[in-house]
Amino acid sequence: MPVEQENVVEVKDLRFTYGGGRYAVDGISFGIRKGEIFGFLGKNGAGKTTTIKMLTTLIRPTSGxxxxxxxxxxxxxKSLRRRVGVVMQEESFDFTTVEKSLDIYGVLWGTPKKEREKRIEDLLSFFELEDSRKKRMWDLSGGQKRRVQVAREFMHDMELLFLDEPTVGLDTIARRKILDMVMxxxxxxxTVLFTTHNLEEADYLCQRIAIIDRGKILANDSVSALKRSYSGFKTVEASFDRDGNEIARLLESIPGVRVERPAEKxxxxxxxxxxxxxxxRAVVDIAVKSGIKLEWLNIxxxxxxxVFLKAVGAGG
Amino acid sequence: MDLLNSYRLAMRNILVNADPGTMVFLLMMPTLYLVFMGYMFGSLIGGIAVGGSSIDYMSFLSPGIISFQTLTAGAVAGGMLWSDRRYGMFEQILSGPYTRAEYLLGIVLTTMALAIFGAIIMLIISAVLTGGLALTVAGFALIIANLIIGSVFWGAFLLALAAISKSNQMYNSIQVIILFFASFASTVFYPVSTTAPLALRLVVDFNPLTYVANTVRAGYISSFTPALLDDEIILVVVTAAMFLLSILSYRRVRIGLK
Incomplete structure (x- = not known):
């Protein structure tokens, strides 16, 4: 059934509490457009996974x-779940070989045999698991298991994919491959909902980002708009031909500027x-007037x- | 409920469990019982009265071992739920196009398939050991029907145990005790005479495996007596009750929450 509405996911004031205690998810609202990669950025325990579990019908929202x-x-x-893919944050695997694991997952999703065989070859090749195809899952490293877990989800077609910290434990190359595949x-x-606490990943992959902390969405916008809205926190870095209190005192005299002294020489x-x-301009003036040589200057x-640290109140 | 989904889950369970370890557990132990006990006790025990006729010990033991397959297959099924919970596949499967009921039925179907597979292997081994089988069509049908009922009982029982177990060690320990207790406190290996201690006879009478063994044995020797009907009724009633209990326990299995 084609989706007429603009947003593939539309969430309004969603809440979830573990047995009546504090809200793990506390009145969040957001929308995800078709074909968009939407980032859910938050610390551990911020409410990202709970949100995914609600949106995949694994747990029932308390309200909203x-x-x-x-x-x-x-x-x-299940009619909804049939159209959705989920890569859970937690490890999940069958006690069998890599190849068989992919095949069995395809069987579970009703993927025809020929198509399964083709996908298995493509995925093993793409995720560089060809040499491990006959290895049993418990003989794999943590990163290899994670790659199988992500690869497995592409054994079936879907309209919406939830990726809950899919790159945890992966090396840089494997991580980048997964991100590029998602792109x-x-x-x-x-359409992808991608949760992470890796800010570089979110910056690289996502068109829009919601920053979630303690169950609440603190900011929700495009990456560039978020950066613009927090642009007041641009940092000027300056190195001189000498260190010391004298320079620090001069720099601290610049009005409206907070100075962080170098932690190390x-x-x-x-x-x-x-x-x-x-x-x-003020830094250059100080250098010229005091005869100190400015060695390096960078905005x-x-x-x-x-942006994230400011939003969650942990920085600046 | 989509039966195709349960079939797919059963296929997956069989594919995942088609490993040498499971096959040894499913086939090796019953085979060893059949060979060692069959020959050792067979040389000591004469004819055994069953359903108004006298049969040799190997003919008594073979259907007992066949009925024992329902218990071993049930143990594999319960282990599947525990393993799926422990290694994240329970939640992963339920995040896909499957319901809890379909998952449950998938495990029950797996238990049936494993029990029937194991039973056929035991029938073949029995035929080899005894030099042939004298099965009737009605007898064979009775064996299969009671293997199915027995599988549902033990599958449901061990599923309920897996659902309430707090750890894998706990599940495995209890399962081993149950396997030992249920098989020896039944008519799988020996008939229970009126001279046996009353307490032990009561335990045997309350053990559903006794009724699986009795009904399978009736089919094996094609002995259709009025007592068979009593055994069937008891077996069906306790199986239905256990299935309901299993569903209640299974509903307690939480997903989605760490």
Whole structure:
């Protein structure tokens, strides 16, 4: 059934409590558009996994409403789950070989035999698991198991994919491969909800991001808009031909700027203020007037990490 | 409930469990019982009265071992639920196009398939050991029907145990005790005479495996007596009750929460 509405996922004031205690998810609202990769960014225990478990009908929300692929979540069941893929954060595997594990998963999803055989070869090749195809799952390293777990989900077709920290335990190359594969699938129309606490990944992959902390969404926008909205936290880094209190005192005299002294010798001073251009000018003036040689100067663009830390109140 | 889904789950369970370890557990132990006990006790015990006729010990033991397959297959099934919970597949499967009921039926179907497979192997071994079988069509049908009922009972029983077990060690320990207790406190290996201690006779009478063994044995020797009907009724009633109890226990298995 084609989805008429713009948002594939529409969540309104969704809450979940573990047995009446504090809310693990506390009134979150957001929407995900078709073909979008939506990032759910949060610390461990922020409520990311609980949200995915509600949206995949594994647990029932305490209150609020949501539609997923046009289906009311409160009345959704396996007909919805049939259209959705989920890579859980927790490890999951059958006690069999890599190849058989992929095949069995295809059987569970009703993928025809010929198609299963083709997909198994493609996935083993893409995820560089060909040499491990006959290995039993419990003989694999943690990273290999994770790769099988992600690969397995592509043994069936889906309209919406939930990826709950899929790259945990993977090396850089494997991680990048998975992210690129997700990007490719999204180009073909797959909608993805991607949770992570890896900010670089989210920055690389996601078009929009919701920052969640203690069950509440603190910010929700495109990556560029989030960075813009937190651009007041641009940092100017400066190194001089000498260190010392004298330079620090001079830099601290710049109005409206917070100065972080180098933690170690050779590291730059960090000047954090709302107007980085003015800060740069002031630093140059100080260097010229005091005869100190300015060795290095850089405006450090706001990173998603700074946005995240600011949003959750842990930085700046 | 989609029966095709339960079939797919049963296929998956069989494929996952088609490993040498499970096959040894399912076939090796009953085979050893059949060979060693059959020959050793067979040389000591004369004719045994069953259903108004006298049969040799090997002919008594063979259907007992066949009925024992329902218990070993049930143990494999219960282990499947525990393993799926422990290694994340229970939640993964239920996040796909499957319901809890379909998962439950999938395990019951697996138990039936394993029990019937094991029973056929035991029948073949019995035929080899005794130099042939004298099975009737009605007798064979009775054996299969009671293997199915017995599988449902033991599958449900061990599934309920897996559902309430807090750890794998706990499940395995209890399962081993049950396997030992249920098989020896039944008519699988020996008839229970009126001279046996009353307490032991009561335990045997309350053990559902006794009724699986009795009914399978009736089919094996084609002895259709009025007592068979009593055994059938008891077996069906306790199996239905156990199945309901199993569903209640199984509903307690939480998913989605760490």
């Amino acid at each position: 409403s949501a539609t997923v692929l046009g289906t009311d979540l409160m009345h959704a069941g 490719e699938k999204a180009k073909d129309g797959l 050779g590291e730059p001073f960090k000047l954090i203020g709302p107007e980085p251009e003015k800060t740069v 450090h663009a706001v990173t998603l990490e700074e």
